[in-house]
Structures are given as structure tokens and as C-alpha cells.
Amino acid sequence: MRTLIRRVVGAVPVLLGISFLIFMLMHIAPGDPVSLLLGDDATPADIERTRREWGLDRPLAVQYWDFLTRAVTGDFGRSLKFNEPVIKLIGERLPATLELAFASLVVAIFLAVPLGVYSAVKHNSLLDHAGMSVALIGVSLPNFWLGILLIYYFGGQLNLLPVAGRIEYGIEVKRITGLYLFDSLITGNLEAFGSTVKHLLMPAITLGSALAAIVTRISRSSVLEVMRQDYVTTARAKGLSEKAVIWRHILRNALITIVTILGLQLGALLSGSVVTETVFSYPGIGDLLIQSISARDYKLTQVLILMFAVTYFVVNLLVDLLYTWIDPRIKF
């Protein structure tokens, strides 16, 4: 508990720095955002009125303080494009992105950890080299290209999977958490569950592929490192089966590095969702961010970027705390 409090207090200056950077972005941008938003037809009076409405006529320090206090209370105002409260828009779309990130993580873990462990156990074999080559290809694949190719093949040619959206049109899910997989399962709506899985499959593979490649390489090198430790030799000398040595002694210790990388990459998954959601027209906050940027809805853009950064920060904090559970020797 003390660790958590210390980390949260230590996070305050960093979060302040993040909020300041995001706030300043709008002010260092060339040109007046109001004129850009209102377009060429706007009169000087229109521009002046909007500037007043947005509070842009006030001193910078006052604006920043206002931005901060609003952020703390969760009052982010209304989106100019959607004319709805920003917090409501985010609340509607955040579960979709979290669901996608989670599905991608599952894809990455199930593909990468066994492949990495197997490559390490059989290291320098043909299979090891093949596994590492696949990982190198995975790291080098631009995920939006992979997404388009999947759409072309599984959506267009084979007509197997839906190419856009989150659920089939006409299927309703009773909203409890906003996570369709979870909500449809606990309400027993299997049709919705199946449709959500189908819609998630290609975006999750697209987003998870690069992560899978990284995790494969890390798992391999981490297992190789642990395999050389004395306690592994001792475990083998005790007569333990190879399976027990790998699962109980090697993998458990190699997990620390793997979890670190997964945690660090979760942030990359969230930001990668911006591109993946655009490719699949998936209604998450990444897609919302691109829409807000295109519409020059600076307020919404600012809040979304702040939210991405804070989520990334919180995820990293949770990963740090997870270490102590995986390896009780670690103390902060």
C-alpha cells in the first residue's frame, strides 16, 4: 500500500508535465485554431465570440489552471464536432478500445510465449531459426498494411469475417460495462458474443502481431538467460522432469522480463489502436482521435491525448505492482 501511495505521489509532477505539454501544444500550433475551425467564411466578430466562449482571450496561466481544474473534476466541456459532452463520447468508446487492446494482448501472449520458450529450449535448431525469422518479419510488418491485407483476403476474397465495425448491425447488447464480450456473456446473448468475436478477430491480429514478434524475441532471450542459472542445474540434478524444470523454475523466473515488456508495450498497443481502428473503422477512442483531428476539434483532441497518456501511465504503474506478485523478492 505504501509503495502504491509513494508511486502515485511521485507521479504527480510527471502528470503535471504531461498536462502542461498537451496544453501548450494547442498554443504553439501555427495559426489560430478558432479561425481554422470556423473556416474562411467566418467574420472577425464570429472568431472573437468563439475565442471568448472557449476562454482563449484570457491569460495563458489562467487558461492552464482552468484546464487543470476541469481535468481533475472530469469536466472537459463539449465536443465541437459532435456537440456532446467530451466525457460522454469517451465513455462510449473507451470500452471498445480496451476490448481491442485486451484481445490483441491475448493474441500476442498465446502466439509469442510458447514460440519464444520453444525456440529457447531448442535453441540453435532449425525451428529456433525459423521462429526468430518469423519474429523478425513480424516486427518489420507495418500493422496497417497487414490489416488491409487481412481485409482483402478474409473479408473480400473469402468473405469469412466482417471488415468494419464492432458488432453486426441489428444485434443489440445490453450495456453493463460497455465491453461487448463481457456484457454479452453475462446476459447470455451468444449471438452478440459470436458477432463481437468475429469483428474483433482481424483487428486483434493486426494490432497484436507486432507485439507478438517482440514478445517472442524477449521470451526466448529471457528463457535462455534463466536456463543458465545454477538453480536450474540444481533442479535438473534433483531429477525433476524437464517439463517441471521449464514450467516451475525457468518460466516463472523468465516471466518478470516478459511482463515488463508486455506492460511497456501496452502503451504501444493503445497508441497503435489509433491506426488499427482507422483501418477497420472500429469505433474506439483511436478512431475518435483521428475524427477529432480531421474536424480540428482541438478540445476533444487535447482531452483524448491526455487520456491516452494517463492510461499509459496507469498501466505502467500497475505493471510495476504486478512484479511484486510475480517475484516476491522485488521491493520498491
Place this chain on the structure above:
Amino acid sequence: MLSLRYLKIYVGGAILALLVVCGIAAPLLAPRDPQAQTLEDRLRPPRWAENGLPAYLLGTDNLGRDMLSRIIFGSRISLMVGAATVLFAGLVGCTLGAVAGYFGSTADEIVSKISEIFLAFPFLLIAIAMMAFLGQGVGNLIFALMLSRWVQYCRVVRGEVLSLKERDFVSAAKALGGRDGYVLLRHVVPNTFASVTVIATFGMAIVIITEASLSFLGLGVPAHIPTWGSMLSEGRSYINRAPWLTIFPGLAIFITVFGINLLGDGLRDIFDPKLRRQR
């Protein structure tokens, strides 16, 4: 027999060298003007496919522009943005990292706090945020990517300098009357080059993918300049009618990034003693 690590360096280096030649000699190598539109030849498939024309090896796009020429010219932006970003991010990151590591105390605290803020953002998000507010443009793109990448160099160089400054050769240089600036530049910084080279190589691959992603999202360079990312974005609408519009630019990005990653892998195998032991 040629060892695997040298094979990686040779193959990766050859791919990169080929692309550099392609980028530099683009006006000589491209069969046509990448902007020239021939509307009657729009959406022509590659030469070997049915309805393909010998004049267009990789086909044409929706405005009848030659795909091969656009891909050749597209390599210029990718390589230029990649190289410039690596150079500037490396300069800023290495300078700050070296100063923070060598002088410590206040300098280290300031640099570490700034680094922490940048590390709290996923780098793609920094680039998206910067481009959203700065607007499209090659200069803005390089600036945004530099801002998202400098911290990697800073962290590594700071760590290395912290360890190097305690070594005997640094103490000897100081004992001989070397001033801090001289010792840092002449004796400490050159010893970080191996790590910096490896990060720079992998960094270039990441920057090329990020540039393509930003161009794909419409946040990269202006639309009239051909880039692999924007070509993919334009071709996406025609994926079922003309898949070559997305296949070839994507393949170009993949081969480039694969080559650079291969080179980086080879360099890391040579420079990292830990990995040498694992093999």
C-alpha cells in the same frame, strides 16, 4: 563459413544501400513522372497480369499514375525522414544524456524529469499529437518524430556515461589535466558509439514505420508528395478492384524495415557481449 551475424549485416546493409541508391537516383531510375496522370490508363494491373500494359511494370493508380515511379520517389521521403530524425534525435538525446550522466546533480535531475515526461507518452502518440497541432509538412514531421525519439538515446547514453566516467582511463585523462568538456567529448562519448549505432539502426526502422503510419492517417507530408503511407491510404478504397495499389507500397515499407532490422540485429549481435554468450 560466413557467420549468421555477418550475413545479417551484409543482407540488411545491401537492402539499405539499394534503397539509398533508389532514393538518390530516383529521377534517373523512375520510368515516368510520379505525378503524371494518364486517365485512360487508370487502374491498370501490373504488367504480368491480365490487362496489364508493358509500360507500367507495377500498374497504375486511380489517376493513371505509374506505381513503380511513385514507389521509387516514395523511398526518398521515407529515407530522408528516417535519416534526419535519427540524426537530430541522436544529437539531442546523446548530448543531453552525456551531460546528465557526466555532470550529474542538477543537470541529471532536470534531464531525468524531462525524460520521464516524454517516456510517459507512447512515441506514436507524441508524433500524432504534434502533427495534429503543427499540421502537415516534412519539417514538422521530422520535428515531431525527433521529439518522440530523442529520449531513447538520452536514456542509454546517460546510463553508459554514468558507468564510463568511473573507469580508469577517464580518471587518467582528468589527472593529465583534461578539462571536463574535453574528457567527455574525446574519451567518454566515443565509447558510447556502439550502443548508439544499434539504437539508431532500430530507431530508423521504427521511424520509417511511424512516418508511413502518419502519412496513412493523413498526418504526414502534404498529399501531393508521394509517400508509401499515403499511397497505401489512397489504395485502400480500391482494395477489391485494384489490390496492387496497397500490396506494392506495403511491400516497399516491409522490405525497407526488414533490411534495417536485419542490419540492427547483426550489429547488436556483434556489439552485445551478453548475446554473444547466448549463441
